[in-house]
Amino acid sequence: MTTEPRLRNVRDLPHALEAFEALGAALNGAVPAIFLDYDGTLTPIVDRPENAILSAEGRAVVGALARRVPVAVVSGRDRPDVEALVGIDSLTFAGSHGFDIRTPEAGVLSLEGIGDYTALMNDVERVLNEGLGPIAGALVERKRFSAAAHYRLVSDADYPAFRAALDRLLETVPGIKEKTGKKVFEFQPAIDWDKGKAVEHLLSTLKLDDAGHRPMFFGDDVTDEDAFGALQGLGGVGVLAAPASDGDAGRVSAADFRVDNPDQVLELLRRLTP
Numbered sequence: 035m036t037t038e039p040r041l042r043n044v045r046d047l048p049h050a051l052e053a054f055e056a057l058g059a060a061l062n063g064a065v066p067a068i069f070l071d072y073d074g075t076l077t078p079i080v081d082r083p084e085n086a087i088l089s090a091e092g093r094a095v096v097g098a099l100a101r102r103v104p105v106a107v108v109s110g111r112d113r114p115d116v117e118a119l120v121g122i123d124s125l126t127f128a129g130s131h132g133f134d135i136r137t138p139e140a141g142v143l144s145l146e147g148i149g150d151y152t153a154l155m156n157d158v159e160r161v162l163n164e165g166l167g168p169i170a171g172a173l174v175e176r177k178r179f180s181a182a183a184h185y186r187l188v189s190d191a192d193y194p195a196f197r198a199a200l201d202r203l204l205e206t207v208p209g210i211k212e213k214t215g216k217k218v219f220e221f222q223p224a225i226d227w228d229k230g231k232a233v234e235h236l237l238s239t240l241k242l243d244d245a246g247h248r249p250m251f252f253g254d255d256v257t258d259e260d261a262f263g264a265l266q267g268l269g270g271v272g273v274l275a276a277p278a279s280d281g282d283a284g285r286v287s288a289a290d291f292r293v294d295n296p297d298q299v300l301e302l303l304r305r306l307t308p
C-alpha cells in the first residue's frame with residue numbers, strides 16, 4: 035500500500051546546517067547512502083542547461099564524499115550528459131529522472147517494466163521541435179527517456195504559444211506523461227517510474243537497504259519530491275535546497291531539512307564526512 039507523503043511548508047523545514055545535531059540524530063549512527071540531484075542542488079540554476087557547470091570545489095567535495103560513503107547522482111538530465119558534467123567515474127548515475135541507471139560495477143541496469151521507448155521519444159522530440167521551433171528562446175532538450183521543453187528564455191508574450199504547442203503534443207502523441215520543473219516541462223513514457231522508485235531500486239541493487247545504511251536525498255525541484263516521499267517510508271533523510279521563502283510562500287515539501295542553495299549543499303556534504 036502506498037501512503038501519501040507527509041508535507042510541510044518549506045519555511046517550516048529546519049535548516050540542516052543550523053540543526054546539524056538533529057540531522058545526525060536522524061541518521062542514528064548509520065552510514066549515509068547519499069543520492070544527489072544535479073541542477074539547483076550541486077550547481078546553481080542558470081539560463082541555459084549547457085552552462086550549469088560543476089565547480090572544481092564541488093567536484094572535489096563529491097569525490098571526497100564518495101571515497102567515504104556510497105554516492106549516486108539521480109538527475110533529470112540524460113545520463114551521459116550528467117556523467118560528463120560530474121566527471122567522477124566511480125559514482126552510480128541515474129539519468130532521465132531515474133529511467134536510465136548505470137553503476138560502475140554492473141553497467142547499465144535493465145529495469146523491469148521499462149522498455150525501449152526510442153520511437154516514442156523520437157516522436158515527442160519531432161513534435162516539440164516543430165511546435166517550438168518558431169518560438170524565440172524555447173529550447174528542446176532530448177534525453178534517452180525524456181524530452182524537456184524549456185521556457186526560461188521565452189518572453190511572457192510568447193508563453194501562450196509555447197504552452198499551446200505542448201498541449202498539441204499531448205493531444206497528438208499518446209502514451210506520454212508531463213512533469214513540471216523549473217521553467218521546464220518534461221515529457222516521459224507514461225509508466226509508473228520516477229526518482230523515488232529509482233532510489234528504492236538502487237538501495238536494493240547496491241545492497242544498501244540494511245540497518246547499517248540510511249539513505250539521504252538532496253534535491254531542489256518538484257521531481258525530487260518523489261524521492262523525498264519515498265525516503266519517508268524508508269527511514270531516510272531528505273534535504274531540500276531552497277530558501278525558506280523563494281517567492282512561493284505556499285510551497286510544500288516532503289523533505290526533512292533544507293539548506294538555502296548549492297553552496298550550502300556542499301558545506302553540508304563536507305560536514306557529513308569530516
Ligand SMILES: O=P(O)(O)OC[C@H]1O[C@H](O[C@H]2O[C@H](CO)[C@@H](O)[C@H](O)[C@H]2O)[C@H](O)[C@@H](O)[C@@H]1O
Pocket residue numbers: 071072073074075078079080081082083084085086108109110111112175182184186215216217218220255257
Ligand atoms: O534532476 P536535475 O538534475 O535537477 O535536472 C532537472 C533539469 O535540470 C536542467 O534544467 C534546469 O536547469 C537548467 C540549468 O540551470 C535551467 O536552465 C533550466 O531552466 C532548469 O529547468 C536540465 O536541463 C533538465 O534536462 C533537467 O531535467
